[in-house]
Amino acid sequence: MLNGKEQMHICDTVWTRRCDVWRSALPGLLDAAGLPAALRSGKRILIKPNLVENLPPPITTPVGLVEALLEYLRENAPGGVEIVIGEGCGSKEDDTWRAFAGQGYVDLSQRCGVPLIDLNTEKLVSVANPHCSRWPQMFLPAIVFESFLLSLPVLKAHSLAGVTLTMKNMMGLAPPAHYQQGGHWKKAAFHHRIQEAIFDLNRYRAPDFTLLDATVGMCEAHLWGATCDPPPGLLVAGYDPVAVDAFATGLLGRDWRQIGHIRLADGVLGTAAGTIVEVA
Secondary structure (H helix, E strand, O other): OOOHHHHHHHOOEEEEEEOOOHHHHHHHHHHHOOHHHHOOOOOEEEEEEOOOOOOOOOOOOOHHHHHHHHHHHHHHOOOOOOEEEEEOOOEOOOOHHHHHHHOOHHHHHHHHOOOEEEHHHOOEEEEEOOOOOOOOEEEEEHHHHOEEEEEEOEEEEEOOOEEEOHHHHHHHHOOHHHHOOOOOEOOHHHHOOHHHHHHHHHHHOOOOEEEEEEEEEEOOOOOOOOEOOOOOOEEEEEOOHHHHHHHHHHHOOOOHHHOHHHHHHEOOOEOOOOEEEEOO
């Protein structure tokens, strides 16, 4: 485990590395970030990709990146630690298992022996925080509080939220039973005051570590439109979700100060002014 000085040193750092091949770029990046030391013996690791719809990358997290991460964790995580992959698809017309199957995650699960979990149907716990203006109470999957939560978002703009990065990736945790509310999308309740909704959700459960795929990027919207030109060609990693999201917002040519949930989280859940380290 990290001691206090080590934790202070890394808490606001964002690591980046050029990436052409997942298996080549990933180990050096995660070694530089000190991820093995942050993983506690005996604590489950929950990998949370972005599979908002059953659509291919760069809209969703590439299964090849997840497989490279699994290989790294099996070599570097404490022995005997359980690793699972969990997501809660947002599409009303589709479901999480179709996204798992369509994007290669079922094949990956069978090949690597890693369980898949539909967070939309997991056992829930009730949590409350009177300081949260949008969600003074939430219902979230118990498993996300019992695991090291490793977020694997992709670099994308968003028509309502401005960007969808690691903090917005946490919306996959929200169960449709409580957050669809008759909308056209399984998490439609988040569309009302979306910036405060994302911020409050992360006050309850932010990721413990983020590995963001910024190799391509969606520069117009999260489900359609042009990709980044030129593509950033990067992997981005960090423990501070605010620092990661602020840096990644810049990759999309946007100012994080104009993104409500990042601005609200700055100084509360992390710091937007993170230290950027380029890993050779």
